[in-house]
Amino acid sequence: MDQVYKKLEMVGSSRNSVEEAIGNALERTGEAVRHMRWFEVAEIRGYIEDGKVSYYQVTLKVGFVVEQPG
Amino acid sequence: MDQVYKKLEMVGSSRNSVEEAIGNALERTGEAVRHMRWFEVAEIRGYIEDGKVSYYQVTLKVGFVVEQPG
Amino acid sequence: MDQVYKKLEMVGSSRNSVEEAIGNALERTGEAVRHMRWFEVAEIRGYIEDGKVSYYQVTLKVGFVVEQPG
Amino acid sequence: MDQVYKKLEMVGSSRNSVEEAIGNALERTGEAVRHMRWFEVAEIRGYIEDGKVSYYQVTLKVGFVVEQPG
Amino acid sequence: MDQVYKKLEMVGSSRNSVEEAIGNALERTGEAVRHMRWFEVAEIRGYIEDGKVSYYQVTLKVGFVVEQPG
Amino acid sequence: MDQVYKKLEMVGSSRNSVEEAIGNALERTGEAVRHMRWFEVAEIRGYIEDGKVSYYQVTLKVGFVVEQPG
Amino acid sequence: MDQVYKKLEMVGSSRNSVEEAIGNALERTGEAVRHMRWFEVAEIRGYIEDGKVSYYQVTLKVGFVVEQPG
Amino acid sequence: MDQVYKKLEMVGSSRNSVEEAIGNALERTGEAVRHMRWFEVAEIRGYIEDGKVSYYQVTLKVGFVVEQPG
Amino acid sequence: MDQVYKKLEMVGSSRNSVEEAIGNALERTGEAVRHMRWFEVAEIRGYIEDGKVSYYQVTLKVGFVVEQPG
């Protein structure tokens, strides 16, 4: 069968690491959890306070299965 | 009048051709058919089984008319 | 707190200027106005009639806050 | 019928604005005005005199209809 | 001998396939047929009607031999 | 288990279609057939004779499983 | 004689237009005004308040003459 | 007020992680700590010794507030 | 003496972190360990199960010394 996906662009943030920022974005996509399949990192950036990283900000493209109607 | 569009990123697949993978993605966008206007191919890839193409996978950006409220 | 955003791709148009095309896209995103935070210009193009710019067309990525449930 | 276009790369300049630089480029493409259809902005740059913008310089790709012979 | 080429950007369209859109562009370059040597696909996009591909539109860079004068 | 892949860049050609050029590249990778998993299209180009496409040339990145020793 | 330039990356902002944001960046480069020669726009983005553009933010590369010692 | 920023390109390294390499670059920018606002990761690479990562090397663009004179 | 290198593209994966995925790729390049010199991260992506990162997948270009014959 010919599977179809959609991709949404999300930005997650974390005070601790790139990996935690990715996890935080996935937790709040607003889509059914069982439809999420993969992600691609599009951008890594972050904010600085007092000369240190305040938080990391990672932009992801997240791939979701589009269910067949009926 | 100043028209506004949104663009969604879809991935279609097909065992036969790039063109069929595009068509399959368009069939299941979950948007009103009459709003779809154009697509742009962002990526062509595919999966391999026994040394042959198992299916093509084409990533599209699809442009939709955003209707003016009321 | 770890903020999450989503980014939507919109295309606005205007007969007058790049800035007005951006404003027109923002006006019709279909999202709650209070969630919109920033935009990034991805592409500037336009259509021509009688050798003059008929309208500008600006593709934007628009960033929205994703509210925490509950 | 299957339409064919060609795209030419033009650079327009203006002391006042990006939009005027685009218009100036279109005015002097050397092609029949009725064949011009669309443009895409490839680059925005400019020159500086006395610490101020002296003129904007906008590089465009301009799309023209290629007429069918006879 | 030191060969020189020029490259023109063409857009071909077809209701049926990417390959036919390429062929249609080549047929109407307006250059001497014997000078054409190669093409590079720069962009694949298309238009949609009633939820199906209406036509494919392929942007090509076409390489032509520049003949030596005299 | 933590899977590792390598990616090789191949160029396939065909007189008939983009899809056939992809298939031709896969047939002669010189790797064990059972290790091939996926491909990504990096470039589509071609050669021209007498104003028509002589053959398509498609550059692929092909992903192979790297087997664990022992 | 062989001229040498350096390029600095600046971000200017303005509530009104892309052009004014460029001008604001140039005004505060911290370099001798007579050394500035050209700019290249690298990115156009902006911030949103109440569903409208709050300010434009334009990233420029600015070229300066490097004076010969002595 | 119209804020202006400059961006500097820095490369930080660390034997342990991408995040630590970012932190190390920020510590030695040679700018007043209170002016640093954000960073963007431009490149991640590293060196290898005895088949293991010897150190990570992360290229950042760091954004600084340009203070208004006076 | 004029050193020559070759670069291979590898994909490593890990359930835990980007850094571990890099290390896993290096461990299985199939080249003599003493020839490996540096890596460049080309892509970071991953797979998702039950709404969480199942594993990270990092694409690297790995640089190897090409030994001089004899």
Added chain:
Amino acid sequence: MDQVYKKLEMVGSSRNSVEEAIGNALERTGEAVRHMRWFEVAEIRGYIEDGKVSYYQVTLKVGFVVEQPG
């Protein structure tokens, strides 16, 4: 006065050097010599015979002044 330019894409070749390939392309643009202003190198490649460079091939964008009519 607002100057307009067009840019043509040319490919020059030479058995000896990148610089000579550039010079060879400029010599045969088919445009009035007095209109040529600048070039930008878009691609450097070449052909190989018997394990040595047979000739360099350099793709240029060449900028020409578009003269004002009359």
Added chain:
Amino acid sequence: MDQVYKKLEMVGSSRNSVEEAIGNALERTGEAVRHMRWFEVAEIRGYIEDGKVSYYQVTLKVGFVVEQPG
């Protein structure tokens, strides 16, 4: 017949010129000399000692004919 190529990424270096660095990379590809067909320059960089270029380093993609078995 449908020719197939593979592309390898090599880095050559030279104290004297970009061209010599290319030649040095080709000399040590480890492939049969008669299979090499073309190269594409992917990157030019170099190292500095005492404020002068110590050596140029050129990254190439080199195309090889893949011979048909038997």
Added chain:
Amino acid sequence: MDQVYKKLEMVGSSRNSVEEAIGNALERTGEAVRHMRWFEVAEIRGYIEDGKVSYYQVTLKVGFVVEQPG
């Protein structure tokens, strides 16, 4: 120890060659000579007079060691 670098963007020019333009840029970076480590070519362009190259212009990113305070 964890080394930190900064990268500056310089443009050198020369009437004779790409290599000489690089050397000219390095000579006038305005930094301590002993801190310069490597360069990356970002752009090669040039100016034309009387149909010949008037001078080459090469944009470099130059890497400098940032010394540890104290």
